[in-house]
Amino acid sequence: MKIAIQGEPGSFSHEAALKLVPGATIVPTSLSADVFAAVSDGSVDAAVIPIENSLAGSVLEHFDLLLNHDVQVERETLLRIRHNLIGMPGTTVEDIGRVFSHPVALAQCRRFLAEHPDMESFAYYDTAGSVKQLMELRDRHAGGIASAAAAKYYGAQILAADIEDNPENYTRFFQIRRTSEATADPEANKISIAFSVENRPGSLVAALSELSRLGTNLTKIESRPVHGKPWEYIFYVDCQLRERAEADRAVAVLKPHCAMVKSLGCYGEARQ
Numbered sequence: 349m350k351i352a353i354q355g356e357p358g359s360f361s362h363e364a365a366l367k368l369v370p371g372a373t374i375v376p377t378s379l380s381a382d383v384f385a386a387v388s389d390g391s392v393d394a395a396v397i398p399i400e401n402s403l404a405g406s407v408l409e410h411f412d413l414l415l416n417h418d419v420q421v422e423r424e425t426l427l428r429i430r431h432n433l434i435g436m437p438g439t440t441v442e443d444i445g446r447v448f449s450h451p452v453a454l455a456q457c458r459r460f461l462a463e464h465p466d467m468e469s470f471a472y473y474d475t476a477g478s479v480k481q482l483m484e485l486r487d488r489h490a491g492g493i494a495s496a497a498a499a500k501y502y503g504a505q506i507l508a509a510d511i512e513d514n515p516e517n518y519t520r521f522f523q524i525r526r527t528s529e530a531t532a533d534p535e536a537n538k539i540s541i542a543f544s545v546e547n548r549p550g551s552l553v554a555a556l557s558e559l560s561r562l563g564t565n566l567t568k569i570e571s572r573p574v575h576g577k578p579w580e581y582i583f584y585v586d587c588q589l590r591e592r593a594e595a596d597r598a599v600a601v602l603k604p605h606c607a608m609v610k611s612l613g614c615y616g617e618a619r620q
Contacts, residue, residue, distance in 0.1 A: 349372045349393040349394060350373045350375055350391075351368075351373065351374055351392060351394050351395060351396055352392040352394070353374060353377065353395065353396055353397075354377055354379065356376055356498075357476065357501055358494065358497050359474055359476035359477075359495070360475065360519060361397070361521070362374055362476070363495060364396050364398070364425055364427045364519070365396040365523075367425055368396060368425050368521070368523050375392050380397065380413060381413065383395045383397060384417045384419065387524060387525065388418065388419070388526065390526070393525070394422070394524060394525045395523070395525075396523050397521065397524065398410070398519050399521065399522050400568075401429070401452065401517070401518070403456060403514060408572060411572050411582075411584050414542070414612050418527045419530075420527045420530035420613040421524055421612050421613025422525050422533075423522070423533075424520060424521065424522050424523070424616075424618045425520075425523075425618045426518050426618045427518065427521060428517070428518055429456075429495075429512065429519055430496065430517075431475075431493050432508065432511060433447070433460070433491050433493060433506070433508040434491060434492045434499045434504045434506055434507065435482065435488070435491045435492075436483070436504065437505045438488075439488050440507060443488055443489060444467055444490065444507065445467060446467070446468050446470060446490045446491070447461065447468070447469045447490075447491045448470045448472040448490065448491070448492050449471075449475050449478045449493035449494065450471070450472060450473070450475045451471045453493045454469050454493065456513060456517060457511050457512055458513055460511040460512075460513075475493060475495065476497075478492030478494060479492040479498045479502050479504050480498075482504070483503065483504055491507065492504075520618065522613070524613070532592075533616055535616055536589065536592050536614040536615050537588060537590070537592075537617050538567075538586060538587065538588055538589060538614070538616065539564075539589060539595045539611060539612075539614045539615075540586050540612040540613055541584070541585050542584050542608075542609070543583055543609045543610070544581065544582050544607045546605075555602055555606055556569075558605060559602070561601075562597055562598060563594075564587040564588060564589060566586070567586045567587065568584075569583060569584070570584040570585075572584065588617065589614075595614040599611050
């Protein structure tokens, strides 16, 4: 399978994609919109995208893209995020004066950076991309914060391992496919739904009450603004199911209360 990811080879998305589809051919892209375009036009078989981090929260752009493309969530996985200070082979922590990484990764390593005040941090577009850059420039005074897989992929060296502030750092990833090609999992026990409600008192409560009466367990709710319609919102929910057939019933009970309802996918829940 050809799997699109946003970011460089060696990124956490790369690692998650291979966890979901061992042996897959990874197709890196620069932008999340490019990932969804590649799935939609058939140039890849599927994509793996981060949807939520246990510390940083949701990847909001990906909710919008899921709604606006004809794709379905087919599977999910959880990846333990371990950050490492990475440099050129033969360098030490003391050699590093500049540290590059994705802003979220830098924020998750504040304690380490505070303990090394001589290191100046710079935001970069991708964790693995920061390692790729320092190896291309052969910069012995630059370091990147990224995964162990990135160090191995680019031939770099881990100078300090597991430097994240909080070890309970997980990212949830979705595997998505074109709706026409997504396979149904008979053992699916989770559904993601997008819906909008009428702008009147109690409409959101009524919709959520229907899910509660059905017996589903609401595990997540997120709101996103509707572009071009100020103060109107799309709601995204994740619900645990007792059986696969409950997914269709969840969508059905929402429809009388909602202006729009879309199932984003029914899949097996990932476990830590």
